[in-house]
Amino acid sequence: xxxxxxxxxxxxxxxxxxxxxxxxxxxxxxxxxxxxxxxxxxxxxxxxxxxxxxxxxxxxxxxxxxxxxxxxxxxxxxxxxxxxxxxxxxxxxxxxxxxxxxxxxxxxxxxxx
Amino acid sequence: xxxxxxxxxxxxxxxxxxxxxxxxxxxxxxxxxxxxxxxxxxxxxxxxxxxxxxxxxxxxxxxxxxxxxxxxxxxxxxxxxxxxxxxxxxxxxxxxxxxxxxxxxxxxxxxxxx
Numbered sequence: 001x002x003x004x005x006x007x008x009x010x011x012x013x014x015x016x017x018x019x020x021x022x023x024x025x026x027x028x029x030x031x032x033x034x035x036x037x038x039x040x041x042x043x044x045x046x047x048x049x050x051x052x053x054x055x056x057x058x059x060x061x062x063x064x065x066x067x068x069x070x071x072x073x074x075x076x077x078x079x080x081x082x083x084x085x086x087x088x089x090x091x092x093x094x095x096x097x098x099x100x101x102x103x104x105x106x107x108x109x110x111x112x113x
Numbered sequence: 114x115x116x117x118x119x120x121x122x123x124x125x126x127x128x129x130x131x132x133x134x135x136x137x138x139x140x141x142x143x144x145x146x147x148x149x150x151x152x153x154x155x156x157x158x159x160x161x162x163x164x165x166x167x168x169x170x171x172x173x174x175x176x177x178x179x180x181x182x183x184x185x186x187x188x189x190x191x192x193x194x195x196x197x198x199x200x201x202x203x204x205x206x207x208x209x210x211x212x213x214x215x216x217x218x219x220x221x222x223x224x225x226x227x
Contacts, residue, residue, distance in 0.1 A: 034215060043119075043204060043220035044156070090156060099144060099208070100169055101216065103156040 002027040002093050006104035014112050015083055021076040021107045023065075023091030031095040033074040035065055038088045038106075047089070050074060061085065086111045115139040119205050119219035126195055126226055134190045134222045136205030145188045146206040146216065147180065149173070156204065162188065195226045 007022040025031060035047040048059025055067040065076045074091060088108050092101040118137040126132050138145050147159040160170040162180055179191045188207075192199055202223050206216040 036218075044206075044218040046215045046217070049215050092156075100146065100158040100161055100171075101148075101156075102158065103148075105155040 002031070002095055002102045004091050004093050004102055004104035006089075006091055006107050008107050009105065010108045010110065012110045012112060013081055016080045018079050019077065019081050019085075019109065021089050021091075021109065023074045023076065023104060025072050025074065025091070025093045027072075027093060027095045029095045031093050033065075033067060034092040034094075034101065035059065035063070035074075035076050036090045036092060036103075037061075038090065040087070044090065047076070081109070081111045083111050083113060085109060115217070117205055117207055117217050117219035119203075119222050121222060122220065123223045124225070126224070128197060128226055129194050132192050132195055132224065134192075134203050134205075134224070136188045136190070136219055137186055138188055138205065138207030139209075139217055140186070142207035142209050142217075144168075144208045144210075145180075145182070146208075147190045148204045148206065148218075149201040150204065150221075151198075151201040159190070159203075192224075195224075197226050200224060200226045 003026045005024045013019050033050040036044040037047050047063050048057045050057045050067045058064045063078050088106045090106045091104040094101050120135045145162040148156050150156045158171050160174045161168045177193045181189050202221045204221045205219045208216045
């Protein structure tokens, strides 16, 4: 069984500040990790994914995430956020023989001017 | 860029009524999924579908739910007798080769049961 914990339900930051959204997972098998973003009243958009290889993954809109196997983490970072980054961010994991995604509860990122 | 299309975007139905949520996955994708998100809660897996059959389902996906791919392009989720607690955003997703390329989600159908 897999689970995902997003440690912060809400993260308020000022525009142009750096941000880190935290994600920890648990799984008994090798995992594949994803970050999705959900803008208000929209669907889920894939930001980035880790499948294998380099542990630092770059995604769209200037986001990146680092896979840390020993700490079972996959934190999302952006060096300088914009107002338009205000959205809900979901970390998700899949692994083993099944292909379903298990999501965390989400982190609401609010970027203030 | 190819999209997963869901219709309707919003549906209001009376408790006890049947609803069918429709999805058109990306044409060369082979794996199809339904997820739901109750307001304020996390996105939950409902069912996965591959090769014209259910490959996995969650405990939420009870006998009131069914899925179908009636014509090779549409992928539908039917709720036979809706309950108030079925009110949620329902997302369809598809993938070409499961997790390798990630999943493409539709914009969702907001189901409100009154």
